[in-house]
Amino acid sequence: MNKNLKLWHLSVMAVATCVFAVIFQILTSDMAANGGRMYDYEIFGYTLEFYRHNQFLLGEAGLEIYQYKALPLDMIYPFFYAITSLIAWEMLVKDELPKLYWIGAVMIVGVVLLDYYENLRLGLLLFGLEPASRDFVETTSLVTTTKWILLGTTVLMIMGFAGRKLFMSRQAENSVKAS
Numbered sequence: 001m002n003k004n005l006k007l008w009h010l011s012v013m014a015v016a017t018c019v020f021a022v023i024f025q026i027l028t029s030d031m032a033a034n035g036g037r038m039y040d041y042e043i044f045g046y047t048l049e050f051y052r053h054n055q056f057l058l059g060e061a062g063l064e065i066y067q068y069k070a071l072p073l074d075m076i077y078p079f080f081y082a083i084t085s086l087i088a089w090e091m092l093v094k095d096e097l098p099k100l101y102w103i104g105a106v107m108i109v110g111v112v113l114l115d116y117y118e119n120l121r122l123g124l125l126l127f128g129l130e131p132a133s134r135d136f137v138e139t140t141s142l143v144t145t146t147k148w149i150l151l152g153t154t155v156l157m158i159m160g161f162a163g164r165k166l167f168m169s170r171q172a173e174n175s176v177k178a179s
Contacts, residue, residue, distance in 0.1 A: 017080040023073075036062045038070060039122055043148045045141040048134045051125070055132075067126050074119050078112040085111075085154060092161040107154050114147035 036058035039046060046054075058066060085108045094101040121140040124130035 017077075017084050020073075020077060020080055034059055034062065036066075038066070039140070040074060040118065040144060042141065042144060045145045046137070047141070048132065048137045051132060051137045063126065067123075071119060071123055071126065075116070078115040081115075081151075082108060082112045085158060088158050088162070089154075092158065092165055104154065104157055107150060107157075111147060111151045111154060114143055114150065118143045118147055 034057050036054055039051070039054070042050075055063065086105060089101065089104045089108060093104065118140065121130075121136070121143060125132055125137070125140065130136055
């Protein structure tokens, strides 16, 4: 696949990912009416006490939105993240640094797997299929935190290598102009 077509695919996926994020926020904004929050956004973790208090704040209506809108949408979003990130990562490092490419690709897939695992655990809690014990809630919280750390690392890697590639292309252009 040529570079322009890859860039086109990446651009379309990036826009689709952003549009999806906006739709996600609009459809789930009613949850926050009473101060309830999505557990996915608790980057630094949460406790059983926070979980119980948040369930109270969500109320029945907020819980229903979480169960039937937010959670299903959160099962789709990781797919967009994975495709966009893997294409960007491939364009940035695969030819020059193949070993690093595979490390980054595994990290990106790891983010997706952690997100799905987090969603599974939250689904079990939210639908009452798993009792809200301290161990279960705090392990789910640890999965959330680990996902965010890995996600942040992959985003920084992609941004860093994109900056590197841009800098190198500018240098090459300047050396051609100078000669």
